[in-house]
Amino acid sequence: MLNIFIRVWRSPGMILTVVITGSLFGLLYPDNASLLRPLSDLYLALIQMVMLPIMTCAIISSLGSALIDGGGARILIKVFFVFVVLLFVCAVSAFVIGIIMHPGSGLSADAQQSLGLAMQQRDGQITQSIGMWGFVLSLFPTNIVFAASQGQMLGVMTFSILIGIGLGSLDDEAGRPVIASIDIIMQSCLKIMGWILMVLPLGIFALLSVNMAKLGVDAISLALKLIATFYLTVALSFVIIIIVISARCRLPPMKVIKLTWAPVVLGFVTQADYPPMPMAIKASENLGVDSRTSKLVVPLGTNMLNLGYVFYVVIASLFVIQMYLKPVTIDVICIVIIGGILVAVAGADLAMLTIVFGPIGLPFEAAVAVLAPLGPLLNPVLVPINVLGNIAAATFVAKFESDQPHL
Numbered sequence: 001m002l003n004i005f006i007r008v009w010r011s012p013g014m015i016l017t018v019v020i021t022g023s024l025f026g027l028l029y030p031d032n033a034s035l036l037r038p039l040s041d042l043y044l045a046l047i048q049m050v051m052l053p054i055m056t057c058a059i060i061s062s063l064g065s066a067l068i069d070g071g072g073a074r075i076l077i078k079v080f081f082v083f084v085v086l087l088f089v090c091a092v093s094a095f096v097i098g099i100i101m102h103p104g105s106g107l108s109a110d111a112q113q114s115l116g117l118a119m120q121q122r123d124g125q126i127t128q129s130i131g132m133w134g135f136v137l138s139l140f141p142t143n144i145v146f147a148a149s150q151g152q153m154l155g156v157m158t159f160s161i162l163i164g165i166g167l168g169s170l171d172d173e174a175g176r177p178v179i180a181s182i183d184i185i186m187q188s189c190l191k192i193m194g195w196i197l198m199v200l201p202l203g204i205f206a207l208l209s210v211n212m213a214k215l216g217v218d219a220i221s222l223a224l225k226l227i228a229t230f231y232l233t234v235a236l237s238f239v240i241i242i243i244v245i246s247a248r249c250r251l252p253p254m255k256v257i258k259l260t261w262a263p264v265v266l267g268f269v270t271q272a273d274y275p276p277m278p279m280a281i282k283a284s285e286n287l288g289v290d291s292r293t294s295k296l297v298v299p300l301g302t303n304m305l306n307l308g309y310v311f312y313v314v315i316a317s318l319f320v321i322q323m324y325l326k327p328v329t330i331d332v333i334c335i336v337i338i339g340g341i342l343v344a345v346a347g348a349d350l351a352m353l354t355i356v357f358g359p360i361g362l363p364f365e366a367a368v369a370v371l372a373p374l375g376p377l378l379n380p381v382l383v384p385i386n387v388l389g390n391i392a393a394a395t396f397v398a399k400f401e402s403d404q405p406h407l
Contacts, residue, residue, distance in 0.1 A: 099318070
């Protein structure tokens with residue numbers, strides 16, 4: 001009886017049920033849903049508590065083991081090659097869809113007025129961009145503990161890569177015992193994560209109720225074509241990625257959806273990149289990817305392979321370009337695509353959008369005016385496509401590594 005309850009409790013049907021009921025509860029009873037904030041904050045804090053050690057240990061142990069066993073440099077080159085190709089393809093695809101849909105044209109008078117008011121309200125509150133050199137420096141934090149406490153995960157990732165390379169490069173395999181210990185710590189954290197996920201349906205209901213209570217329906221009318229363009233792009237990407245993974249792993253698409261369902265839904269609910277990472281690693285392994293490959297690719301991809309953020313930046317940039325009637329020249333195309341990739345890797349921070357808007361000659365305030373009000377509508381689907389993209393990247397790297405996925 002208990003086994004039946006556990007299967008039902010953890011089934012996709014139960015997850016879908018709490019997603020629907022939690023969303024409706026938050027939209028229909030926002031005051032009551034707001035009372036669940038302490039529960040949602042607690043659950044998210046529990047998940048985030050083990051994210052940092054899982055990420056760092058996964059990168060260090062996987063990369064260190066790869067170097068000791070041979071082929072560490074080779075697999076890193078392949079990982080970054082796959083990342084660059086996927087980011088570029090997504091940026092170009094988002095640009096093409098944005099040109100076809102033309103989200104920045106035909107705005108209603110009310111939408112234009114709302115954007116104007118939002119711009120005025122943000123005047124004087126714009127965060128100073130750190131610039132490209134500041135972004136490069138952020139990859140090498142002077143204090144790794146402080147960087148971790150501030151959520152500067154790109155710096156933590158760089159540190160983890162260097163430690164993994166250092167341990168894997170020691171003479172006489174001296175780093176192997178340390179790598180084994182780090183792997184044990186990661187397994188312990190994954191065990192803790194398993195305990196936390198035992199109450200996943202309750203956590204999903206609380207998180208979604210609170211998020212939907214904050215949303216409201218007024219934001220939808222602000223820029224409907226922008227929202228439609230973005231969701232269409234993400235939906236097409238989901239379908240294409242599922243089909244590609246299906247072909248790569250020689251599995252039916254419905255089987256792929258079943259194996260990747262849990263981390264994708266968790267990303268949708270938490271709207272944070274790191275909580276779904278352990279489940280994404282497990283999903284990659286269930287698809288037949290070698291454990292060492294999945295534990296290296298997924299954590300690196302969580303920091304760098306932000307496909308959803310690429311869509312976000314490219315389409316929002318086109319929205320503002322079209323809204324200001326700027327001509328789409330070759331220079332503009334290059335700036336939006338390359339700049340969109342750089343901003344996405346940096347985490348799609350609003351301040352970094354000056355990388356795109358500055359060279360084009362668009363006011364940075366316009367980007368903030370567009371993205372700030374629409375964030376609650378667009379954010380929920382950003383992380384899921386990031387998660388699915390990371391799983392796909394793991395299968396691609398596995399192919400290049402001559403792994404033969406099998407269940």
